Amino acid sequence: MLHTVGDGPIPMALEALAFAKPNKKYPTYNLIQKVWNKCKYVQQADGYTDYSPLWHNDTYTELAKLQIGGGWKSHGVTHIKHVFRHGRLRPLADLRVEYGLPSSMLFQYMQLQHAVRAQSRSSEWHLSPTPVFSLLGDAVSSKGFISECYAILLQYFLGQHPVMVREKWEKDVGQLDGEQWEEIFQGVSSCSLNVAQRLTQLYIIFRVYYTPRRLQLMGMQTDDVCTRCKRVHGDLIHLLWRCPKLHKYWSEVMSTVNSVFGVSMPVDPRVCLLGVLEEHVEEVYTREAVQRALFQARKLIMIHWKSETPPTLREWIDRMGE
Ligand SMILES: [Zn+2]
Known part of the structure; x- marks a missing residue:
């Protein structure tokens, strides 16, 4: 399931951590990873989100096999939200316009399409709103931020x-x-x-x-x-x-x-x-x-x-x- 999140660097950084391997050398890093994964779990959003990294993501096995991240990354295509819209893989024409992709990327696009289908067993992804993600994405100041996060998570927890x-x-x-x-x-x-x-x-x-x-x-x-x-x-x-x-x-x-x-x-x-x-x-x-x-x-x-x-x-x- 693909979950929708707000725009912003915080969910992107947290999602990069969520899909990274734990590192015993850095307990703080592991703690953030655990907290974020728990936060997603409580919201029943423990799958991929718009900000899940596309490349170097071991849980996305089909994409990991491709090893074509370099070509896409150099054009700024790094996260699920860059290639998906409304739960579907965006057409190559759209991606070419938005990211200035050369026509030679057609082959890589076909590989990506195949991998996404193999990964999800369908080209369609279901979307669902995730309030804490949106809150993190829209955060402009720390005032009241913790209380809002807390209230949202508590509400989910109580619901369960x-x-x-x-x-x-x-x-x-x-x-x-x-x-x-x-x-x-x-x-x-x-x-x-x-x-x-x-x-x-x-x-x-x-x-x-x-x-x-x-x-x-x-x-x-x-x-x-x-x-x-x-x-x-x-x-x-x-x-x-x-x-x-x-x-x-x-x-x-x-x-x-x-x-x-x-x-x-x-x-x-x-x-x-x-x-x-x-x-x-x-x-x-x-x-x-x-x-x-x-x-x-x-x-x-x-x-x-x-x-x-x-x-x-x-x-x-x-x-x-x-
Ligand atoms: Zn006693």
């Missing part, structure tokens, strides 16, 4: 996994109505100014952590007991909330939050883990401050994930001051 995650949380913390569920996702951006930290909250919501229970189910360890209390099944809700070794921590955190912000919130997993605050804290700025404070409290549990001891109130207070 909406019910399962909610059902699992409701089994653990009780029923959540539509407004509360919406607040949980809106609260992600209030958790922290740091994008990486916001991702941590998303990971919690989407329950991506490897708990002892999950590791046992995956056959990676023999038992599933909680690392801290060593008593029961270490599933997510136990490790974040129900573990007896966390009770003191959560009650001290909540009592501090209530007294510092002048609010009166219950020690409840919906509040502490998911940030359902609207019914307890009316004022928006206070709510955002509480959201950040509670996020740091749960983040500390993540930091102590494999530790036998729970986090302490002191550590949490120290994090607040950072």
Whole structure:
């Protein structure tokens, strides 16, 4: 499938990376490659796009066989968007006009046509819009850019996994109505100014952590007991909330939050883990401050994930001051 993207050098550079071989020497390079491929996958655009490179692209096996990139490249024909229009290979006459190709390129064109047909088993390609690609292509400044990317990707993600995650949380913390569920996702951006930290909250919501229970189910360890209390099944809700070794921590955190912000919130997993605050804290700025404070409290549990001891109130207070 060929996906449509906006115009611009950023998608072109990212796509060049996406189709390149991983390079162990450069971890940053590999990270960008992974993130971009994940970004495409989330949008269900994990095939070729307008900006997929035509040449030196090992995944485009039929074209790779040709080794005629040189002739085309010297005329600026380097990416799928240069030879395709509306999902079809453009006629040679069009390409000659646009790229000033000599008539001697007819043979190369026929080779290209053959390779494209062999690759796609059809000369027709389906087009679909991909908002993040367009956003990247149209990006003129960094202001609001991350939030927009984030909102688009989240929307895709939710579209794919909406019910399962909610059902699992409701089994653990009780029923959540539509407004509360919406607040949980809106609260992600209030958790922290740091994008990486916001991702941590998303990971919690989407329950991506490897708990002892999950590791046992995956056959990676023999038992599933909680690392801290060593008593029961270490599933997510136990490790974040129900573990007896966390009770003191959560009650001290909540009592501090209530007294510092002048609010009166219950020690409840919906509040502490998911940030359902609207019914307890009316004022928006206070709510955002509480959201950040509670996020740091749960983040500390993540930091102590494999530790036998729970986090302490002191550590949490120290994090607040950072
Ligand atoms: Zn435990």
